[in-house]
Amino acid sequence: MSLKSQSTSGGSRASFHHACPRCxxxxxxxxxxxxxxxLMTAPSAETGGHERSALAKxxxxxxxxxxxxxxxxxxxxxxVALVSLARVGLGTLLAGGVAVIAAMFAFHASRYNRVVxxxxxxxxxxxxxCGRCGDIFAE
Numbered sequence: 001m002s003l004k005s006q007s008t009s010g011g012s013r014a015s016f017h018h019a020c021p022r023c024x025x026x027x028x029x030x031x032x033x034x035x036x037x038x039l040m041t042a043p044s045a046e047t048g049g050h051e052r053s054a055l056a057k058x059x060x061x062x063x064x065x066x067x068x069x070x071x072x073x074x075x076x077x078x079x080v081a082l083v084s085l086a087r088v089g090l091g092t093l094l095a096g097g098v099a100v101i102a103a104m105f106a107f108h109a110s111r112y113n114r115v116v117x118x119x120x121x122x123x124x125x126x127x128x129x130c131g132r133c134g135d136i137f138a139e
Contacts, residue, residue, distance in 0.1 A: 020130035020137070027131035031124055034059035059129060062120040064113045070106035074099050 019026050038056020052060075077099035084092040126138045 018128070020128075020133060020135055022135040022137075023130060023133040025130055025132035028128040029131065031059040031127045031129055031136070032061070034129060035061065061124045062117060064117050065109035067106050067109045067113065070102050070109055074102035074106055077102060 018028055020028055035052075035056050038053040038059065077095045081092055081095035081099060084095060123138055127136055128139065129136050
């Protein structure tokens with residue numbers, strides 16, 4: 001989903017007219033509201049819980065990357081590599097390589113969560129969707 005920035009005329013929130021910049025329609029709603037109200041009340045047999053509508057999924061906030069999963073994989077690979085040091089071979093090298101790659105992914109996920117994600121979430125929190133043309137824009 002592509003978000004377009006829309007600057008306000010005076011730079012203040014009070015000057016935002018809550019109209020779509022593409023078609024001029026006043027039928028705009030915050031993505032957060034669309035996402036919140038898109039929870040279907042009927043339980044899903046497939047998931048055992050409640051499902052969100054397609055529009056609510058489309059309006060969902062950005063997702064943080066999993067540091068725990070990659071860190072756990074790196075730790076497990078290190079343990080396997082250390083255990084296999086008694087008989088150094090292809091398994092030891094493979095486990096060591098997996099540990100290094102998983103640690104790199106964990107590092108990048110952590111950096112994304114600290115540096116990139118807050119800005120994306122802020123942009124999402126300020127974003128609206130037009131009910132007429134479907135354009136997504138930020139105030």
